[in-house]
Amino acid sequence: MSEKISKIEIVIKGSKFEELKDALNEIGITGMTVTQVLGCGMQKGKTEFYRGTEYKIDLLPKVKVEVVVSSVPVDDVVRVAQEVVGTEVGSGKIFVYDVSEVIRLRTGERGSAALS
Amino acid sequence: MSEKISKIEIVIKGSKFEELKDALNEIGITGMTVTQVLGCGMQKGKTEFYRGTEYKIDLLPKVKVEVVVSSVPVDDVVRVAQEVVGTEVGSGKIFVYDVSEVIRLRTGERGSAALS
Amino acid sequence: MSEKISKIEIVIKGSKFEELKDALNEIGITGMTVTQVLGCGMQKGKTEFYRGTEYKIDLLPKVKVEVVVSSVPVDDVVRVAQEVVGTEVGSGKIFVYDVSEVIRLRTGERGSAALS
Ligand SMILES: Nc1ncnc2c1ncn2[C@@H]1O[C@H](COP(=O)(O)OP(=O)(O)OP(=O)(O)O)[C@@H](O)[C@H]1O
Ligand SMILES: Nc1ncnc2c1ncn2[C@@H]1O[C@H](COP(=O)(O)OP(=O)(O)OP(=O)(O)O)[C@@H](O)[C@H]1O
Ligand SMILES: Nc1ncnc2c1ncn2[C@@H]1O[C@H](COP(=O)(O)OP(=O)(O)OP(=O)(O)O)[C@@H](O)[C@H]1O
Ligand SMILES: [Mg+2]
Ligand SMILES: [Mg+2]
Ligand SMILES: [Mg+2]
16 A cells, blocks of 8 residues: 555534534545544633533543545645634644555455545 | 554444454454444445435444454454455445554553453 | 654543543643443453443443543553553553644644643
């Protein structure tokens, strides 16, 4: 596998998910895997609100969206995610990982062919 | 840690999970972590069915099975997964990642010793 | 991104989670993502108990805690996790991965600046 394949993990508020999904489709994302998680980030004395309650250090419900990409640049994904989530505290975070192989089970295709 | 350790992430339909679990046990998989997720893949105009309803672009319930292996070859896992899931659209996808360390908490064992 | 960034995945029993979270806060962990999963490990003829029932090969409910760190040493996380979970069979396992990028969406900060 010569092409670089990356997994982009986007952890955001559930209320932004539908908008993010549509924005990802528009930049050519061909698949995604979504998990309900609980999360906390760096608070630096700031607080987040969930259903009218103020949280300081505790875990809040978040959505983790995983997209594995080859041709779509990681920075395009970062840009659309930033446009969607805005600039409130707790807007979300992106983690990027190298992927060493991808296989589409139905066809046995590998690498970027398995993503297109 | 000199041996290569890999995480194999298998995203399939829940209806195939029990059969996959048994097949993985048979090729010597020593552990797995399972998560309920929602997913969509490349559709290319094809559709998937879930409980009698036709879905085009939306998210369908899937199961993510993570297996971290050292001695078991990744291709053995791919082969048994292909045998189990068949060749329908939406059969599933495998993503492989390098793992830089594994620790069994009870004993402090590391690397492949922590997997056997 | 020059600093090394790692993701530490800790899979433990749910009953140990609150204690682990507090211990991680004490060593300077700035964020975490938590997922409810099902898991099984190597059993070697030993059994685990869940709510009074004995399980041999089946899947037990576990909690997956993901912490992405740069300045906090991975071994500090391993040490506190070991202190918290004890030495029963099924105490848990840690998997470590390289992270190639982190972005805080609110500010666009990258790398270790996005973690602090
Ligand atoms: N270091 C980390 N390790 C693992 N997950 C993290 C980490 N930091 C954040 N997350 C996940 O990302 C989610 C969103 O984080 P969040 O947006 O609050 O980041 P932040 O660094 O606190 O930025 P902000 O100051 O804008 O709140 C968290 O709820 C958590 O699930
Ligand atoms: N690029 C991707 N990034 C993240 N997750 C993906 C990606 N592609 C697929 N998945 C996950 O794998 C699951 C199964 O994908 P699926 O089998 O539909 O793949 P596909 O490429 O669409 O192949 P097919 O043409 O056989 O449907 C999806 O529901 C999703 O959870
Ligand atoms: N090889 C593996 N791949 C993926 N997940 C694993 C693997 N091994 C363990 N896990 C996950 O870690 C959890 C805890 O594992 P566990 O503590 O039972 O490890 P173990 O190797 O069986 O050690 P012990 O002998 O102490 O039981 C499992 O329930 C599973 O979710
Ligand atoms: Mg925050
Ligand atoms: Mg599909
Ligand atoms: Mg075990």
